[in-house]
Amino acid sequence: MGRKNRQKIRFLKPFCYYCDREFDDEFVLHQHQKARHFSCHTCHKKFSTAASMATHVLQVHKEQVLKVPNAKTGRDAIELDIFGMEGVPPQLVEQRAMSMAHKKQKIEDIEVPEQAAGPQSIFTSWPLPVFSTSFDTTQLVYSDDCISVEEKRACLPKYRYDQETILKTVNQLDNEIQSRINSLLTS
Incomplete structure (x- = not known):
């Protein structure tokens, strides 16, 4: 005889209060919060x-x-003392548990239709492309959450590589050195 399937008690996965991201382990959540939300922007x-x-x-x-950096609006209060899952408002945890139970219920309610005994569709070829005069109006939106502070600073005009200003500065320094050498040789 095999084992009976016992109903597994499924607890709520740890999640970040500030950005609503789910984690498998609370240790990983602590690392995430330290790196994303609790790090000094200067040092x-x-x-x-x-x-x-x-x-x-x-x-x-x-x-x-x-406010807490990289947090969603409304969840960026510094007054809340949150470390991992400790300090998260209990109403939010209950709300999240209810939504997870609701999602699970929706998944169980979906029934897979049985296939009919008739012939199945057979792939013949790819559909022909549709030519139109209208252009695709899709816009790509990039969030700067994935860019580190160093990369953001490198994009500033102060740190950009500009060939003309560098050559101008080098020529100016070269002229100053040449004038000092000439003044030393004449005296």
């Missing part, structure tokens, strides 16, 4: 909570952090 030091990051930025860099 890139990582902290355990948003409040500790805010006090660091205030004391060390003399700046005031008003």
